[in-house]
Amino acid sequence: MAETVPRSDRLQEAARRLVERLFEGERPFGVKFWDGTYLPPSPGASARADVVLRRPEVLARLLDPPLDLALGEAYLEGSLDVEGDLEAVLEALERHAARLSPRHWIGLLREVRGLRAGLRDLGLAARLRGRTHSKPRDRAAIRHHYDVSNAFYRLWLDRRMVYSCAYFPEGDEDLDAAQEKKLEHIARKLRLAPGERLLDIGAGWGGLVLFAAERYGVHAVGVTVAEQQVRFVRDRVRRLGLEGRVEVRPEDYREVRGRFDKIASVGMAEHVGRERLPDYFRIAYANLEPGGLMLHHVITRGPVPSRFSGELASGEFLRRYVFPDGEILPLWTHLQAAEAAGFEVRDVEDWREHYAVTLRHWVRRLNARFAEAAAEVGEARARLWRLYMSVSAYQFAAGHLAVHQVLLAKPDERGRVELPRSRAWIYAP
Missing domain, CATH: 3.40.50.150 (Vaccinia Virus protein VP39)
Incomplete structure (x- = not known):
């Protein structure tokens, strides 16, 4: 009987491949995964921050653009975090903006399709009614x-x-x-x-x-x-x-x-x-x-x-x-x-x-x-x-x-x- 790889390991491997593909050869930050695994910054990079993925469900958010809303909400609930210089992470993301479209990574995220990615209501969103600027x-x-x-x-x-x-x-x-x-x-x-x-x-x-x-x-x-x-x-x-x-x-x-x-x-x-x-x-x-x-x-x-x-x-x-x-x-x-x-x-x-x-x-x-x-x-x-x-x-x-x-x-x-x-x-x- 063939040995099966636990799903948590497959998710971690999919996430690692995604990060490496998006930031080929020049990633100035490290990535900490939910299981304690650490992907260090690219060789020669001055590490100023670590991106922390605390739950595999955060990956499913990547399938639901717009990305600023998806990742922002993940940050609010704590499943995504940044330790260190958040501006350095934003700078790196913008340098690689062309690779960040979901069409570039959707094939790498087949493993997360079944994960629940819903955000619990934190009571922080504005709930406005009536005509805009009334x-x-x-x-x-x-x-x-x-x-x-x-x-x-x-x-x-x-x-x-x-x-x-x-x-x-x-x-x-x-x-x-x-x-x-x-x-x-x-x-x-x-x-x-x-x-x-x-x-x-x-x-x-x-x-x-x-x-x-x-x-x-x-x-x-x-x-x-x-x-x-x-x-x-x-x-x-x-x-x-x-x-x-x-x-x-x-x-x-x-x-x-x-x-x-x-x-x-x-x-x-x-x-x-x-x-x-x-x-x-x-x-x-x-x-x-x-x-x-x-x-x-x-x-x-x-x-x-x-x-x-x-x-x-x-x-x-x-x-x-x-x-x-x-x-x-x-x-x-x-x-x-x-x-x-x-x-x-x-x-x-x-x-x-x-x-x-x-x-x-x-x-x-x-x-x-x-x-x-x-x-x-x-x-x-x-x-x-x-x-x-x-x-x-x-x-x-x-x-x-x-x-x-x-x-x-x-x-x-x-x-x-x-x-x-x-x-x-x-x-x-």
Whole structure:
């Protein structure tokens, strides 16, 4: 009677052949299998990470594109893991993107066809109803991401709780210093002055409105639909004694009414959507005094197209679990909509490399306090944030994403905007 090979061994052998075929001769990471077997990195490679396959069922996920959703969900539940530098793994995957299509490996995965590959419901996916970018649906989408837990965000954000790209002009700043330099940079671009009224659309945990009131003596109004953020900012306003100078309102950007000398929108427009972008700028323009300035800070499509195909990087994982209904658009769409509303574009600055550094700071800080994070929001959600921020850091570094600061002006009735002739004023001490 012929000796049969146990199915677990056949699965491990199929997985090993798959990995070797996909990364022929240049695999910079090792692979740990569920049975303890280890496939080392290619000879001469500088091993910066190990991919860990904890269950053979993870292989069955490869038969169910899009791959970003399949592998992202496997990572959340822990059947797939990365020990070490996750960005190095992403870089290797992109170099070999042409080989990652299922048609290249489907023959190697016959053994896994019978495995159950279903994901247990981790309760992390967004469940939105109604018309896309309607007020109720946008409110639910924002709360899905930002109303996770103030204590969770406090574990790894800077002391001011600024959840957007920091500014590293010297390159050696720590996160607290870099976020403060970002706030100072925005204040200088807006030429804030005592007594002015500042509107911050999407105020987050109040970093900008509090900074502007304390350092520049403005009267600041922040709006956000995230309930936990509103409570957090109001409490901080009381503790800092800034009542009467800082106000936070639980408002959608479409509900804002007032007259403001300056407006800022930092990391909020990604939630607006292409269809609503003209309304967003029109409303901001209507609330801005003639001669006023607006700082529009937004993630945009980067200069380098990804080599991943749609079946490998569909964006479905991020839409389902991280930023539901979020849209990353080319810079020109923002400029076009702003100009159509009446704005004049006065300055554009690309901070792409700064965001890669910011995200790496966040990931390191989250990893350093991962046990506390998991205790606060659950291990799967903590893993979700670690994954999305690591992937985002790689995308900014590789040029697939960018982030732009656009300074807009609303000329007065005579077409004037009071700005110096040189940009030196932004950087002057």
